[in-house]
Amino acid sequence: MDSANDPVCIKDLEAIARSVMPSGAWGYYDSGANDEQTKNNNMSAFDEYRLHPRMLRDMSKISTETTVLGQRVRTPLGVAPCALHKLAHADGELATSRAASSHGSIMILSTYSTTSLERVIAEGDGNTQYWMQLYVYRERQVSESIVRRAEKAGFKALVLTVDAPVLGRRLVDVRNKFSPPSHLHLENFVQANNAGVGSETFGTQFGANGDQSLSWENGIAWLQSITKLPIIVKGILTKEDTELAIKHGCAGVIVSNHGGRQLDGALASIDALPQVVAAARDKIEVYMDGGVRRGTDIFKALALGARAVFVARPVLWGLAYKGDRGARLALELLQKELELTMMLAGTTSIEQIDKSFVYQPVNRWVRYNKQGELVAKL
Numbered sequence: 001m002d003s004a005n006d007p008v009c010i011k012d013l014e015a016i017a018r019s020v021m022p023s024g025a026w027g028y029y030d031s032g033a034n035d036e037q038t039k040n041n042n043m044s045a046f047d048e049y050r051l052h053p054r055m056l057r058d059m060s061k062i063s064t065e066t067t068v069l070g071q072r073v074r075t076p077l078g079v080a081p082c083a084l085h086k087l088a089h090a091d092g093e094l095a096t097s098r099a100a101s102s103h104g105s106i107m108i109l110s111t112y113s114t115t116s117l118e119r120v121i122a123e124g125d126g127n128t129q130y131w132m133q134l135y136v137y138r139e140r141q142v143s144e145s146i147v148r149r150a151e152k153a154g155f156k157a158l159v160l161t162v163d164a165p166v167l168g169r170r171l172v173d174v175r176n177k178f179s180p181p182s183h184l185h186l187e188n189f190v191q192a193n194n195a196g197v198g199s200e201t202f203g204t205q206f207g208a209n210g211d212q213s214l215s216w217e218n219g220i221a222w223l224q225s226i227t228k229l230p231i232i233v234k235g236i237l238t239k240e241d242t243e244l245a246i247k248h249g250c251a252g253v254i255v256s257n258h259g260g261r262q263l264d265g266a267l268a269s270i271d272a273l274p275q276v277v278a279a280a281r282d283k284i285e286v287y288m289d290g291g292v293r294r295g296t297d298i299f300k301a302l303a304l305g306a307r308a309v310f311v312a313r314p315v316l317w318g319l320a321y322k323g324d325r326g327a328r329l330a331l332e333l334l335q336k337e338l339e340l341t342m343m344l345a346g347t348t349s350i351e352q353i354d355k356s357f358v359y360q361p362v363n364r365w366v367r368y369n370k371q372g373e374l375v376a377k378l
């Protein structure tokens with residue numbers, strides 16, 4: 001394969017993926033909810049933060065090694081959970097798993113994967129941590145069986161997605177009447193709905209099975225009662241919910257707005273990160289995803305206190321470009337940019353990247369509580 005013609009950055013990779021993917025599949029991956037304000041703002045918000053580089057600090061040797069949940073990883077850049085990798089490439093999540101494992105960090109597998117969780121983790125070489133993403137179903141035994149299988153297969157954490165009691169309205173999918181092709185199967189569901197994803201629209205299927213009554217009280221405590229795996233809550237954007245995550249014994253939170261696919265108008269992930277980090281007070285780990293397209297974006301998120309940063313669409317674009325090689329390319333482009341940023345900013349380790357390296361925009365927005373008291377400034 002001629003790597004000389006490979007795209008040189010994530011934006012180029014995106015353009016290639018757009019040109020090779022069928023429009024329905026492209027639309028599903030790309031779309032945000034409604035006017036896509038949050039989807040777009042996830043990216044543009046990064047530009048509001050400015051780097052404050054330091055010079056003459058011996059950049060001859062740098063390392064991106066760090067620890068996540070107490071385990072060493074080569075780099076704090078991981079793969080966010082995404083449904084339906086086989087829409088991008090026939091090898092689907094197996095290709096992503098190979099790419100993630102050679103990259104050496106974390107792969108979060110979606111409950112809605114088109115390859116079974118056992119096969120996905122078996123494709124790894126021990127270099128990578130696998131975390132299992134969960135949606136909780138009204139029939140709790142369906143979720144429980146996924147938890148049991150994830151434990152048995154060696155997943156190291158559970159990632160409970162909490163920003164989707166119902167799916168956001170993605171107009172592109174509505175207009176395209178998008179329904180995944182019927183040869184794709186949600187392989188984590190052994191019985192019931194494994195007749196092919198396309199048998200009904202995705203949204204309907206999701207809505208019909210998900211437990212909309214899920215709450216901090218009935219959800220987290222229930223999960224803790226059935227598993228010892230650390231629980232990470234994905235989709236947190238406020239200090240209030242961070243405090244609740246601590247109170248309920250979660251191991252971490254992922255600052256995320258689901259790539260702008262849920263509540264349109266919600267704040268960008270990078271803008272939400274500082275208040276979550278402040279509320280976490282080092283009691284739980286804070287990760288983020290949303291709009292990360294550059295090594296400088298990763299650097300800014302780490303500087304503002306993220307322990308790790310996840311990407312979704314860039315990996316899917318890589319898959320669409322060239323299967324496992326393309327997904328690896330996406331991760332390595334970002335990794336190389338992170339290393340370059342570290343050297344140009346004057347940092348040789350992840351530990352050194354702190355908030356003294358960024359200028360943050362302040363006083364653009366304020367938020368009040370019910371009593372009218374000022375609770376947060378962004």
Ligand SMILES: Cc1cc2nc3c(=O)[nH]c(=O)nc-3n(C[C@H](O)[C@H](O)[C@H](O)COP(=O)(O)O)c2cc1C
Nearest residue numbers: 029080081082083110161258259290291311312313
């Ligand atoms: C096509 C697609 C499918 C997704 N599926 C899931 C999912 O199954 N579970 C989940 O928790 N998040 C899902 N997400 C959200 C991502 O995990 C992540 O929060 C977000 O996309 C990150 O932003 P980025 O795409 O800008 O990197 C999905 C995102 C996309 C784009």
Ligand SMILES: CC(C)CC(=O)C(=O)O
Nearest residue numbers: 083112167202206258261
């Ligand atoms: C099956 C869906 C719930 C997957 C998802 O989270 C998404 O499309 O954003």
